Amino acid sequence: MNAPCREPQEQEPGRWRLTRQADVRVALADPRLQVPPPAPGDGPMARLRRAVSRFSNGAEHTARRRAAAKEYGTIAVAALRAEVGARVCEELAAARGGRIDLMPAARAIPVGVLATAMGVPAGLSGEVAEAVAVVAAAYPPGAAVEPVPADQAATRLEALLGNPEPGRFAALAVLLVQTCDATAGLIGNTLGQMLSRGARGTVDAAVAETLRFDPPVRATVRIVREPVSIGEVAIPAAATVILDLAAANRDPEVFADPGRFDPGRPERASLTFGSGHRRCPGDKAALEMAAGFVETALGCELADIRYAPSTNLRVPSRLEVIA
Numbered sequence: 001m002n003a004p005c006r007e008p009q010e011q012e013p014g015r016w017r018l019t020r021q022a023d024v025r026v027a028l029a030d031p032r033l034q035v036p037p038p039a040p041g042d043g044p045m046a047r048l049r050r051a052v053s054r055f056s057n058g059a060e061h062t063a064r065r066r067a068a069a070k071e072y073g074t075i076a077v078a079a080l081r082a083e084v085g086a087r088v089c090e091e092l093a094a095a096r097g098g099r100i101d102l103m104p105a106a107r108a109i110p111v112g113v114l115a116t117a118m119g120v121p122a123g124l125s126g127e128v129a130e131a132v133a134v135v136a137a138a139y140p141p142g143a144a145v146e147p148v149p150a151d152q153a154a155t156r157l158e159a160l161l162g163n164p165e166p167g168r169f170a171a172l173a174v175l176l177v178q179t180c181d182a183t184a185g186l187i188g189n190t191l192g193q194m195l196s197r198g199a200r201g202t203v204d205a206a207v208a209e210t211l212r213f214d215p216p217v218r219a220t221v222r223i224v225r226e227p228v229s230i231g232e233v234a235i236p237a238a239a240t241v242i243l244d245l246a247a248a249n250r251d252p253e254v255f256a257d258p259g260r261f262d263p264g265r266p267e268r269a270s271l272t273f274g275s276g277h278r279r280c281p282g283d284k285a286a287l288e289m290a291a292g293f294v295e296t297a298l299g300c301e302l303a304d305i306r307y308a309p310s311t312n313l314r315v316p317s318r319l320e321v322i323a
């Protein structure tokens with residue numbers, strides 16, 4: 001049987017997909033491949049999208065990313081794990097051995113803990129998490145959401161963060177919003193793997209392997225600003241390129257037996273946090289918070305796990321356990 005073709009593929013006119021890890025790395029490092037511009041609009045949500053590093057390119061991206069990194073630098077990352085664990089413990093204690101869907105907590109607790117670590121008064125962390133969840137749903141390009149609740153949530157978030165000047169608001173908000181769904185997905189997917197297979201090995205190894213095997217962020221998108229060659233293949237200007245992180249994480253050139261969930265595998269070069277000049281700056285916080293959540297919930301019994309369809313994310317819509 002012939003090996004499947006893994007060259008860059010034009011799936012439909014002007015729309016390409018990269019699946020080989022080496023090709024995805026090249027694309028992530030090439031400044032001629034840029035993130036798509038945010039949707040136009042005048043409201044608070046549209047203004048926030050236009051102000052964050054995540055949807056900026058060139059010098060603007062560099063400056064905004066630096067501002068977000070400065071805020072991130074104030075966080076005591078090593079303390080996040082225990083703080084998340086303590087809040088999960090409270091949730092499980094409140095469920096008192098009954099059934100509980102852990103996904104609302106997987107969304108709210110990491111965002112709330114991060115907000116507290118960034119200096120938001122602890123009493124406001126629940127409200128911050130609520131506002132961030134609404135903003136996060138409206139944030140990706142092409143999100144089909146009601147504009148009014150998203151605008152209200154963006155305005156509320158600004159107030160909860162103390163109405164900082166717009167550049168600082170964008171730097172704080174991008175950290176919280178990027179945390180929300182991706183970290184919830186990493187928590188849900190890791191618990192799904194560990195509770196269904198019977199937990200073996202360390203939580204940190206299971207989190208790292210879930211990041212590769214069942215990543216919460218499946219893909220990221222670029223627009224080609226000048227013609228480029230990736231591998232042997234020429235991709236023209238204006239093409240849309242899907243960087244398939246989930247496929248690159250199962251590249252047989254990099255991983256032995258890539259379709260097997262193996263927390264003990266020595267090679268860990270997953271692309272789930274991206275790479276190059278846009279690589280996720282919050283990776284350590286995400287790993288600490290996911291590990292803190294998962295290790296606290298490992299004594300639960302899995303009752304039901306469900307996923308809602310989504311193009312770029314894989315986050316359980318429901319993760320019901322017996323506490």
Ligand code: HEM
Binds near residue numbers: 053221281283
């Ligand atoms: C499991 C959880 C997470 C995953 C899988 C993840 C993944 C990613 C990826 C793939 C990108 C780059 C997107 C691209 O190149 O197109 C990114 C960017 C970003 N992430 Fe994360 N992330 C996670 C959690 C977090 C957390 C906890 C924070 C904050 C503490 C964070 C902050 C950011 C920021 C600010 C950016 C934009 C960077 C830039 O504009 O250069 N992320 N993330």
